Amino acid sequence: MSDDSDLELRDSIADALLVLANVGFGDLDGRVEIKGNGDAPLAALFAGINEMIESLRVERERNRAYQTEIEDKLATIEQQRAAIRELSTPVIEIWDGILCLPVVGIVDSVRSAQMTDVLLQAIAERRAQFAIVDITGIEVMDTKTVDHFVRLAKSVRLIGADCVLTGISPNIANTMVAMGVSLGDVTTHRSLREALKFFVLRKKPR
Amino acid sequence: MTERTLIREALDVFTARRRARQLAVAVGFAPAPSLEIAIVVSELGTNILKYGVRGEIVVSRTTPPVPMGVEVVAEDEGPPIADIELAVRDGYGDRGPIDADQWLGRGGIGAGLGAVIRLSDSFEYHPGPGKKFFRAIRYLHTRRVVRV
Ligand SMILES: Nc1ncnc2c1ncn2[C@@H]1O[C@H](COP(=O)(O)OP(=O)(O)OP(=O)(O)O)[C@@H](O)[C@H]1O
Ligand SMILES: [Mg+2]
Numbered sequence: 001m002s003d004d005s006d007l008e009l010r011d012s013i014a015d016a017l018l019v020l021a022n023v024g025f026g027d028l029d030g031r032v033e034i035k036g037n038g039d040a041p042l043a044a045l046f047a048g049i050n051e052m053i054e055s056l057r058v059e060r061e062r063n064r065a066y067q068t069e070i071e072d073k074l075a076t077i078e079q080q081r082a083a084i085r086e087l088s089t090p091v092i093e094i095w096d097g098i099l100c101l102p103v104v105g106i107v108d109s110v111r112s113a114q115m116t117d118v119l120l121q122a123i124a125e126r127r128a129q130f131a132i133v134d135i136t137g138i139e140v141m142d143t144k145t146v147d148h149f150v151r152l153a154k155s156v157r158l159i160g161a162d163c164v165l166t167g168i169s170p171n172i173a174n175t176m177v178a179m180g181v182s183l184g185d186v187t188t189h190r191s192l193r194e195a196l197k198f199f200v201l202r203k204k205p206r
Numbered sequence: 207m208t209e210r211t212l213i214r215e216a217l218d219v220f221t222a223r224r225r226a227r228q229l230a231v232a233v234g235f236a237p238a239p240s241l242e243i244a245i246v247v248s249e250l251g252t253n254i255l256k257y258g259v260r261g262e263i264v265v266s267r268t269t270p271p272v273p274m275g276v277e278v279v280a281e282d283e284g285p286p287i288a289d290i291e292l293a294v295r296d297g298y299g300d301r302g303p304i305d306a307d308q309w310l311g312r313g314g315i316g317a318g319l320g321a322v323i324r325l326s327d328s329f330e331y332h333p334g335p336g337k338k339f340f341r342a343i344r345y346l347h348t349r350r351v352v353r354v
Contacts, residue, residue: 083220106223106241108248109317110256140241142321144296171238 008035012042016049028057089115091122098130098199099123100192107141112148116155123161130199131156134192136167143179146172153186164188166195207232208266211251213258213282219251222263229265230276234346242325243276246342249318250280258282274346275327281339290331296320 012035019030031053032046086105094100101119115133123131133149141149149165156163164187168176176183189195207229211222223244230240247263254261261282268275287293293300296317323329326342327349 079221080217083217087216087220106244106248108245108252109315109321110249110252113315140238140245142245142317142324144315144317144320144324148315148317 009042012046016046019053020049023053023056028053028060087111089118091118093126093128094132095196095200095203097126097128097203098132098196099126099128100132100134102192103133103135103138107135107138107145109142109145109148112145112152116148116152119152120155120159123156123159129161129203131161131163132166132192132195132199133163134166134195135169135172136192137169138167139169139171141172141175143175143181146175147179147181150176150181150183150186154184162187162199164195164198166190166192208264211263213251213254213261213263216252216255219248219255219263222251222265223247226263226265226276226278229267230344233267233274233276235276235344239344243278243344246278246322246325246344247280249322250278250340250342253318254280254282257284259284268343268345272343273348275344278326278342278344279339280342281337283337286333286338287331290333294319294323 012033016032019032022030031050034043034046034050036043089101089103089111092100092102099119099122101115103115119131119133122128133152135149153163153165166189168188175181187198189198209222209225209229211218211225213219213222226247227240227244230243231237235243247265251263254263259282261280261284264279264281266277266279268277288300290300292298298316322340322342325344327345328341328343330341332339332341
């Protein structure tokens with residue numbers, strides 16, 4: 001081997017080591033330069049190294065794509081969860097014969113009407129004696145919607161059960177006063193807990 | 207700043223009102239009025255779902271000379287409303303009163319447009335030609351005196 005080709009060889013190997021070191025630091029864009037004709041033994045080795053770097057790069061791209069996809073999916077799921085909470089009207093039997101309608105999110109006229117339907121139906125189906133409509137956390141409602149909740153409580157009494165409203169925020173209380181919404185003989189309690197105590201004490205065994 | 211939301215299902219109404227609320231906060235509205243703007247979007251959006259054809263909600267920041275605020279436009283391609291004067295009355299559909307025994311299971315109390323008017327400072331209805339649309343604006347600084 002001549003000194004010249006020896007020098008060239010060392011050069012190429014140094015080159016390759018540099019590229020590999022960069023790979024170690026996460027740079028997958030560098031490639032080992034293949035000098036001379038492609039059938040020298042080193043050329044085959046270098047081509048192999050380049051192929052390996054390329055497949056690492058492809059793999060990393062794919063991982064990144066998965067990552068964003070997963071994050072997107074999680075964000076969508078979180079949004080759908082929030083939507084379900086806000087769009088649905090679950091009636092929960094919190095005690096034997098005592099139903100609770102927890103109201104969360106934004107209440108518009110359609111939703112307040114749905115609540116009436118769902119609650120009256122649940123009372124009839126489960127032959128409940130008491131219903132608690134809990135609007136804790138609802139800060140804002142249109143006056144007609146507030147009025148509708150009071151009417152909802154009155155309708156519950158019409159079908160033979162008792163109904164209380166709990167968690168009326170100061171803002172909603174003001175709306176009621178300002179609009180002259182009459183509570184009639186609809187009972188209100190500060191919290192769900194108080195309402196529950198009130199009912200459990202008055203409950204007749206079934 | 208303009209956000210368009212096509213209204214095809216209940217989830218879209220949810221999306222539209224979330225966007226409206228975010229926009230309202232960005233414009234400088236306090237939490238309570240931002241929620242009221244979201245209710246306006248919700249009422250107009252559910253009306254598109256219930257009665258409209260291919261509708262969308264567009265919320266945007268008002269531009270001068272209109273005072274600072276949030277504008278909500280709800281448009282759809284369905285036929286115009288038979289009698290808007292009736293439709294905006296609480297407890298009325300567009301062909302007359304909704305009986306109390308009717309709103310059970312009807313999916314509404316007939317107070318949607320009434321709520322939009324009460325919670326907005328400016329309200330317009332344009333029957334077309336072309337798409338019909340509602341435009342409701344809430345101003346940041348000058349709250350119109352609400353008539354009940
Ligand atoms: N986008 C629309 N296309 C056609 N008709 C509409 C549209 N929006 C409202 N209307 C008509 O106006 C009437 C009044 O609407 P409004 O929202 O006030 O009450 P509602 O939808 O009947 O009940 P609620 O809103 O309380 O659920 C509706 O019954 C409907 O006939
Ligand atoms: Mg409506």
